[in-house]
Amino acid sequence: MSFSDLGVAKWLCEALNSMKIYTPTAIQKACIPKVLKGHDCIGGAKTGSGKTIAFASPILTKWSEDPYGIYGLVLTPTRELALQIAEQFAALGATMNIKVCVIVGGDDIVKQALELQRRPHIVIATPGRLADHILNSGEDTICGLRRVKYLVLDEADRLLSNSFGSDLERCFGVLPKPENRQTLLFTATITDAVRSLKEKPVPEGKLPVFVNEVDTVENIAIPSTLSIKYLFVPSYVKEAYLHNLLTLPEYEKTTTIIFVNRTHTAELLRRMLRKLDFRVASLHSEMPQSERVNSLHRFKANAARILIATDVASRGLDIPDVNLVVNYDIPADPDDFIHRVGRTARAGRKGDSISIVAEKDVNRILAIEERINKKMEKMEDVTDNKVIKKSLKETSVAKREAMMDMDKDGFGEKRRTNKMKRQDASKKPNKKRKTES
Known part of the structure; x- marks a missing residue:
């Protein structure tokens, strides 16, 4: 089976071939066709199994049919993962001049705000820094997020833990409602918090959530080597x-x-x-x-x-x-x-x-x-x-x-200072979203 057989765009199959990626992995075979058909997806597979391509290839295939604004948002728990995912999106979409923006802590927040205002096609972010922009950078910066077609939670079990709760809530608050976007969760550990999302009622006109687990942490033994x-x-x-x-x-x-x-x-x-x-x-x-x-x-x-x-x-x-x-x-x-x-x-x-x-x-x-x-x-x-x-x-x-x-x-001084700032910010009332008359 080839990526073309899964429904991946011809230009993207050529990009994958140029990267010496010829045959889909198990998680890719299972998830790509379902995502292309419009299903929300929970994909579980071990590290190194090709999860990034499992969500990037259907997103890029659909994006190339209608390339507008901020088309996809990928949330991930660490800066290093965000940069790695961004590199893969940039490599896959290089021939189509895709614009990828990374929003993580440690980089210039003003420069990031300007990048968001230019409406990149794909945004890869850590929840904390994106929440900072939503709270402080103004509507001109974040309004492109309101039309996102795809939301990806990478390492979803980590993101759905208590430590990211408030930041995720703020991020979700500016995105389209679940029935107006596709939500893709990928992880090496499908926890109860992740699995419970399948039990939520499916909005009218929305396809059911597709769940696929391939060699997740739950069912793999420690290797004999x-x-x-x-x-x-x-x-x-x-x-x-x-x-x-x-x-x-x-x-x-x-x-x-x-x-x-x-x-x-x-x-x-x-x-x-x-x-x-x-x-x-x-x-x-x-x-x-x-x-x-x-x-x-x-x-x-x-x-x-x-x-x-x-x-x-x-x-x-x-x-x-x-x-x-x-x-x-x-x-x-x-x-x-x-x-x-x-x-x-x-x-x-x-x-x-x-x-x-x-x-x-x-x-x-x-x-x-x-x-x-x-x-x-x-x-x-x-x-x-x-x-x-x-x-x-x-x-x-x-x-x-x-x-x-x-x-x-x-x-440690900077960490303590930032913690105090975030505590002060969390006490501020949320700004009401402006509506057009």
Whole structure:
């Protein structure tokens, strides 16, 4: 079966062929024809299964028949995912001069407002920054959103969590009503919140919601090529055990992602490991956008061997082969663990996952083991004696210096200021939408 057989426009089939994409994946075969027929869609498939093309190709096919204003809006939880999706839309629509606009935090908000006023064909945005424009940038900026034909929620399970609730509500408030647009949800984890959308009443004249699940997190096992181990350590010396792990002969040259739960931890480890002469980059929400892009590029180019990241890097990103994933902090949600370790042992290759477990993490580990139906093995190569002898003193010094540097640089001040601004903004009454007399 070809993309042409699915109903994709001829010009777009040629663009896909030029990108060496010839055969549709399972999620693409299932969803593209349904979207082209006008169905709302919930598509579930694992990372790397072609979800972006599953929603981009029908949108671009329909757009090319009637290219007006802001035709499609894609909402996604992270800046990196937004940029990656934008690159794919731009590449697919290059021969048709498609205009793609990215609206994410960290970039010039005035420049973004001007781009929105020029009515790009496709807007890819994070909910927080788009909500800022809706609240502050005026009707001239956002009026193009009122005629959107397609709304896509990428990584929908994350977007429909409580953390994005108020921003999503503000974004939805300026879009056409559900019966006047198509809504497409794509995710690697179809949660109850996502699945419940199918149960909503279908407006008169609207086709029923199409749901397709292909190898979602719910029904995939951890690959047999992935080794899953743990280190049980005292919480106050986690850095020393991490250092000892990274200097083991089998890992001293590997590409590694270290996942943490907080931006402060990511920045502390980046500074500390850099002082210990590791080639390291980081990725978290308190970095300027240019630095986030540079970090990702450095890691992809192997200029940095280690990437320290919050969960902004756990999903969807096109990250190169990774040999080792370290859970420095244990995630509260077992599905986040699956997404994290899914960065390695891809396409049949081998990979290692090591979780650094402190006293308070035991219940989380038990929940993860139940979720993946597999027991973690204890790692024997890092011992208390080795840590005391080789790592404890130098990591203590490096950590202390890193913390002093962070205090000196005022790390976290911008985040606290922005949080206060957003709290003040949320207390303002919503501006009433102007109507023509």
